Amino acid sequence: MAQRSSAPSEWSTARVRKLLKLLAEAYPHAVCALHHQSPYQLLVATILSAQCTDERVNQVTPALFRKYPSPRELASARQSELEALIRSTGFFRAKATNLIGMAKALVDRHGGEIPTQLDDLVQLPGVGRKTANVVLGTAFGIASGVVVDTHVKRIVNLLGLSRASQPEQIERDLMHLLPRKEWINFSHRLIHHGRQVCLARRPKCPSCPLLPVCNRVGLPPLPDSVATTAQGT
Numbered sequence: 001m002a003q004r005s006s007a008p009s010e011w012s013t014a015r016v017r018k019l020l021k022l023l024a025e026a027y028p029h030a031v032c033a034l035h036h037q038s039p040y041q042l043l044v045a046t047i048l049s050a051q052c053t054d055e056r057v058n059q060v061t062p063a064l065f066r067k068y069p070s071p072r073e074l075a076s077a078r079q080s081e082l083e084a085l086i087r088s089t090g091f092f093r094a095k096a097t098n099l100i101g102m103a104k105a106l107v108d109r110h111g112g113e114i115p116t117q118l119d120d121l122v123q124l125p126g127v128g129r130k131t132a133n134v135v136l137g138t139a140f141g142i143a144s145g146v147v148v149d150t151h152v153k154r155i156v157n158l159l160g161l162s163r164a165s166q167p168e169q170i171e172r173d174l175m176h177l178l179p180r181k182e183w184i185n186f187s188h189r190l191i192h193h194g195r196q197v198c199l200a201r202r203p204k205c206p207s208c209p210l211l212p213v214c215n216r217v218g219l220p221p222l223p224d225s226v227a228t229t230a231q232g233t
Contacts, residue, residue, distance in 0.1 A: 011161060016177055019159070019213045020186065026209040027189040032138045034058065039114040039139035040106075041065055044074070046131045047098060052089040060086055071112045074103035098126025118144045130167065137184040146174040147187035151194025158198065160215030 033054040036042040041061065048057045064085050068074040074082075082096040089095060102124045106112055114135065115121055121132035129145060136142040148156075148167040156162050162173035178186055197204050205211060205222060216222070 011177055015213055019210065020178070020182055022209050022213065023186065023189040023193070027192045030185070030188040030192040032134065032188060033191075035061060036139075039135060040071060042139050043102070043114055043127070043131070043135050044099060046134045047102065047126045048086060048089045048095060050095070051091060056089055060089055068103075071103040071106040074099060075107045077103075095126070101125030102127065114139070116140050116142060129171070133187075137187070141184070143180050143183040146171050146178065146183045147191075148174070149187075149191060150200075151191045151198075152187055154200060155190050155194055155198050158203070158214060158217055158219065159210065160217050 032042070034042060034045040034049060035058045036045055044064070045057050045061050048060065067085065068077055068082075077096075077100055079096055079100065082099060083092050086092045086095055086099075105124050106114065110120070116136065118129075118132050118136060121127050121135060122129060130147055130149060133145040133147045136144040137147065146152075148171050153167060153170055156170055156174065157165075161177060162170045164170045164173060174186070175183070193210065194200075197208050198210075203219070205214075205216065205219070208214065
């Protein structure tokens with residue numbers, strides 16, 4: 001991925017370092033919320049998580065993994081049976097098609113193993129950069145990029161880390177700003193932050209641990225007492 005950046009210039013190295021410190025203090029144990037015991041399971045769960053909550057996916061995958069414990073079983077799945085198992089995750093027909101196609105590609109091209117190269121992963125049906133980054137970062141500890149989901153996109157824009165609206169450009173901006181060793185944890189922590197504090201409809205700004213470095217782009221001003229406290233943190 002090209003490294004040209006549109007990140008705002010006010011994000012100095014020191015300010016980025018402070019943001020990372022605040023995130024680490026607030027969410028020291030943040031990990032991927034999708035339940036899995038292998039790279040294969042994580043790949044399947046991440047594909048299912050598109051337009052679906054992790055909680056819902058976690059309700060579906062135990063039965064799914066019992067029936068299809070490896071890519072070889074999934075590759076030979078009957079479409080109708082797979083659709084019935086994953087129906088509650090939404091877009092189940094397209095997801096079933098992608099899952100079967102992905103499993104067949106794993107068996108045919110990779111001996112049933114999950115590849116550890118980004119370029120190989122994104123060639124699998126149903127796998128884009130976000131899914132590939134999740135799998136490589138969480139299952140293999142490989143920082144191939146920065147996961148940009150709806151939480152990350154929203155909060156990055158609020159913080160003022162990126163002015164972009166497209167995930168690909170936001171990822172480029174984050175890869176430019178953040179040390180590579182922080183790419184994996186940054187996404188995990190920001191996703192937890194989006195679920196617990198920086199809620200889409202009603203962010204809890206007065207109690208936000210990131211308030212001292214947040215530009216709050218597009219949000220109304222805070223009361224003077226709250227703003228003063230944040231500046232003094």
